[in-house]
Amino acid sequence: MTGRVPEAMRAAYIDCVGPADGILYGELPVPPVGPTDVLVRVDAVAVNPVDTFVRSGAYATPLPFPFVVGRDLVGAVAMAGPGAPGFSPGQRVWCNSLGHAGRQGACAQYATVAAERLYAAPPDIAGEHLVAAAHPAASAWLALFRHGRLRPGETVYIGGGAGNVGGAAVALAARAGARVVATARAEDAPWVRGLGAAEVLDHRSPDLVGQARRAAPDGYDVHLDTSGRGALADAVDLLAHGGRLVAMVGLGRAATELPVGRLYTRDASIVGFAISNATTADLAAAAEGVVRLLGQTPWRPRVAGRLPLSMTAEAHRRLEAGEVRGRLVLTVAAGNGR
Numbered sequence: 308m309t310g311r312v313p314e315a316m317r318a319a320y321i322d323c324v325g326p327a328d329g330i331l332y333g334e335l336p337v338p339p340v341g342p343t344d345v346l347v348r349v350d351a352v353a354v355n356p357v358d359t360f361v362r363s364g365a366y367a368t369p370l371p372f373p374f375v376v377g378r379d380l381v382g383a384v385a386m387a388g389p390g391a392p393g394f395s396p397g398q399r400v401w402c403n404s405l406g407h408a409g410r411q412g413a414c415a416q417y418a419t420v421a422a423e424r425l426y427a428a429p430p431d432i433a434g435e436h437l438v439a440a441a442h443p444a445a446s447a448w449l450a451l452f453r454h455g456r457l458r459p460g461e462t463v464y465i466g467g468g469a470g471n472v473g474g475a476a477v478a479l480a481a482r483a484g485a486r487v488v489a490t491a492r493a494e495d496a497p498w499v500r501g502l503g504a505a506e507v508l509d510h511r512s513p514d515l516v517g518q519a520r521r522a523a524p525d526g527y528d529v530h531l532d533t534s535g536r537g538a539l540a541d542a543v544d545l546l547a548h549g550g551r552l553v554a555m556v557g558l559g560r561a562a563t564e565l566p567v568g569r570l571y572t573r574d575a576s577i578v579g580f581a582i583s584n585a586t587t588a589d590l591a592a593a594a595e596g597v598v599r600l601l602g603q604t605p606w607r608p609r610v611a612g613r614l615p616l617s618m619t620a621e622a623h624r625r626l627e628a629g630e631v632r633g634r635l636v637l638t639v640a641a642g643n644g645r
C-alpha cells in the first residue's frame with residue numbers, strides 16, 4: 308500500500324439515470340477490494356460520449372446506485388489483492404472498462420479495478436494522453452481488427468478521420484499496411500494525411516460520395532464511419548466484394564432501409580460493434596494496440612481541456628451541448644479532491 312487509504316473519498320456519482328445536472332459530487336466510502344482486484348488512486352479520468360449515454364440511460368446497462376460515473380482512468384496502485392499478481396503499490400496503471408455492466412466508475416479519488424481490466428502505464432507516455440486515448444483508440448483497434456477483420460493491402464474508408472476514434476483508426480490502419488481513405492474538414496486534412504491516410508476527402512463536399520467512389524474504384528474492404536452522418540445506402544454501395552461495414556455510431560438514429568440487394572450480391576456484411584460488449588481478452592489486446600499507437604505513431608488524442616473532478620456534471624453538459632472538440636480530462640486531486 309502507498310500511504311494510508313482513507314475510508315471515504317470524493318466522487319462524482321448519480322442516484323438515478325437522468326440529465327447531467329443529476330451528477331452529484333460528494334463523499335462515498337472507498338470501495339472494497341476483492342482478492343483479484345486492485346485499488347487505484349485515480350489521477351485523471353477522460354469524459355467520453357458513452358459516459359453521457361450511460362448516465363442518461365440512453366445506453367441501458369446495470370448500474371449499482373449510488374453509481375460513480377466514468378469509464379477510463381489513469382492512476383497509481385494503492386493496494387493489490389493477493390490474486391492480482393503483477394501489480395505493486397505506486398505502479399502507474401490505466402483502465403478503460405469501468406462504469407457499466409454493474410461495475411462502478413472512474414470519477415472518484417479511488418476505484419477498484421479487476422486485475423484483468425488493468426494495464427501497466429508505460430513511463431514514456433503522458434498520463435493525460437493515455438487516459439484520453441483509452442476509449443477512442445481501443446474502440447478504433449477493435450472496430451478495425453476484431454470486427455472489420457482488416458488485413459494488410461486492403462482499402463479502408465474512415466469517416467471522421469480527424470475525430471478521436473477516427474484519427475486513431477487512420478493511424479492504426481495505415482500502420483497495419485492498409486490503404487486509408489479518410490474524411491475530414493479541409494483544415495484537418497494535412498494532419499490526417501500525416502497519420503497515414505493516402506487520401507483525405509472534405510466531409511463538407513456535396514460530392515463526397517462521388518469522391519469516395521473515385522478514390523476506391525474497386526470498393527472498400529472495410530467501411531468505418533465515426534461521424535454518424537453518412538447514409539447507409541451510400542456506405543453499402545461503396546463496399547467491395549466481401550466488404551465489411553462496421554456500424555458503431557448512431558444510437559437513437561432513425562431506421563433507414565437496408566439496400567439488401569447491393570449487400571448480398573457482393574457477399575458483403577454489416578457488423579455492429581460496441582466496446583461495452585468486448586471481452587477482457589479483446590480489451591487487453593486492444594490495450595496493447597493503444598500503447599503501440601501512442602508509442603510508434605504521430606497520433607495523439609485531442610485534449611479539449613481539463614477540469615477538476617468536482618466539475619464532472621459541467622463536463623457532461625458541455626459534451627452533450629456539442630461544445631467539446633476532443634476529450635475533456637478530469638483531474639483528481641488528493642486530499643479533499645476539490
Ligand SMILES: NC(=O)c1ccc[n+]([C@@H]2O[C@H](COP(=O)([O-])OP(=O)(O)OC[C@H]3O[C@@H](n4cnc5c(N)ncnc54)[C@H](OP(=O)(O)O)[C@@H]3O)[C@@H](O)[C@H]2O)c1
Binds near residue numbers: 534
Ligand atoms: N460503438 C462503440 O463501441 C464506440 C466506441 C467509441 C466511440 N463511439 C462513437 O463514435 C463516435 C465518434 O466518437 P469520437 O470520440 O471520435 O468523436 P469526435 O472526436 O467528436 O469525432 C467525431 C467526428 O465526426 C465528424 N463529423 C461531425 N459532423 C460531421 C458531419 N456533418 N459530416 C462528417 N463528419 C462529421 C467530426 O468532424 P469534425 O472534426 O470536422 O467536426 C469528427 O471527426 C461517437 O458517436 C461515439 O459515441 C462508439
